[in-house]
Amino acid sequence: MKARVHVMLKNGVLDPQGEAVRHALGSLGFEGVNGVRQGKVIELDLADGTDETTINQMCDKLLANTVIESYRVEML
Amino acid sequence: MKAAVIVFPGSNCDRDMAVALTAAGADVTMVWHKDSTLPNVDLVAVPGGFSFGDYLRCGAIAAKSPICKALVNHVERGGFALGVCNGFQVLTETGLLPGALMRNAGLKFVCKTSPLRVVTSNSAFTNGHNAGDIVAYPIAHHDGNYTIDANGMAALKGDDRIAFSYEDNPNGSVEDIAGILSENRRVLGMMPHPERAVDLGHGGTDGQALFRGLIGAFVQA
Numbered sequence: 496m497k498a499r500v501h502v503m504l505k506n507g508v509l510d511p512q513g514e515a516v517r518h519a520l521g522s523l524g525f526e527g528v529n530g531v532r533q534g535k536v537i538e539l540d541l542a543d544g545t546d547e548t549t550i551n552q553m554c555d556k557l558l559a560n561t562v563i564e565s566y567r568v569e570m571l
Numbered sequence: 572m573k574a575a576v577i578v579f580p581g582s583n584c585d586r587d588m589a590v591a592l593t594a595a596g597a598d599v600t601m602v603w604h605k606d607s608t609l610p611n612v613d614l615v616a617v618p619g620g621f622s623f624g625d626y627l628r629c630g631a632i633a634a635k636s637p638i639c640k641a642l643v644n645h646v647e648r649g650g651f652a653l654g655v656c657n658g659f660q661v662l663t664e665t666g667l668l669p670g671a672l673m674r675n676a677g678l679k680f681v682c683k684t685s686p687l688r689v690v691t692s693n694s695a696f697t698n699g700h701n702a703g704d705i706v707a708y709p710i711a712h713h714d715g716n717y718t719i720d721a722n723g724m725a726a727l728k729g730d731d732r733i734a735f736s737y738e739d740n741p742n743g744s745v746e747d748i749a750g751i752l753s754e755n756r757r758v759l760g761m762m763p764h765p766e767r768a769v770d771l772g773h774g775g776t777d778g779q780a781l782f783r784g785l786i787g788a789f790v791q792a
Binding site for chain 1: 627628631635663664669670671673674675676677678716718719720743
């Protein structure tokens with residue numbers, strides 16, 4: 496089984512990299528890009544039967560820094 | 572005073588830290604990240620560098636290494652710890668210090684000598700100074716943009732736990748914070764490098780006061 500973890504900076508935490516991407520899109524002539532948030536996607540190849548609670552623990556303990564990041568687990 | 576300096580794969584200020592501690596009079600042992608126990612020491616130093624290549628997040632993998640469990644136990648028993656640069660990132664990732672260090676607001680790696688204000692002299696690390704003193708330490712980091720939520724900030728300020736602040740904020744750090752203390756004031760995490768300012772050949776010796784103060788605290792005790 497596989498799971499995909501999406502890690503994003505929490506709302507309200509300024510994302511300097513997203514801001515830089517937004518500026519770059521503007522300089523390429525793309526108008527109307529009001530905001531860009533950059534995160535990361537982590538794909539996990541897991542033993543069958545791994546429950547979502549365990550995956551959440553993986554996120555809390557390592558994959559995300561919950562001081563500044565939120566995460567969402569997607570079971571594939 | 573006995574001190575240990577942790578070495579991770581990718582640490583690059585470990586020997587500088589050992590030299591600075593030794594010069595100030597400490598008896599220094601280097602410990603490897605795979606060790607699960609620390610020697611009997613008063614201080615554990617977590618050095619700068621790029622532990623585990625900064626993979627995932629700066630300090631995140633190092634914070635889960637066997638030696639960091641021993642570090643957490645050491646601090647919980649009232650031991651002293653000093654984390655510089657990547658070491659500060661490791662200390663926040665272990666939860667020994669609050670908040671987090673994000674990518675510099677200007678997105679650039681910043682490498683220069685930075686004037687700092689000593690915000691509190693009430694710690695073994697800063698008692699060689701008066702609050703308000705200005706010192707110059709080198710900084711060299713890409714992820715030094717300290718952030719903390721409003722409650723955490725209120726606690727830091729209310730308990731006088733901001734140790735150093737930037738006079739000329741290089742990274743967007745909230746309230747210009749360069750270094751903070753733990754609740755018991757025995758853990759200091761800071762982005763600037765005192766160990767790179769302890770010899771005239773470094774271009775400055777402002778860092779000596781930090782190491783001498785720290786070691787002096789043990790001599791008196």
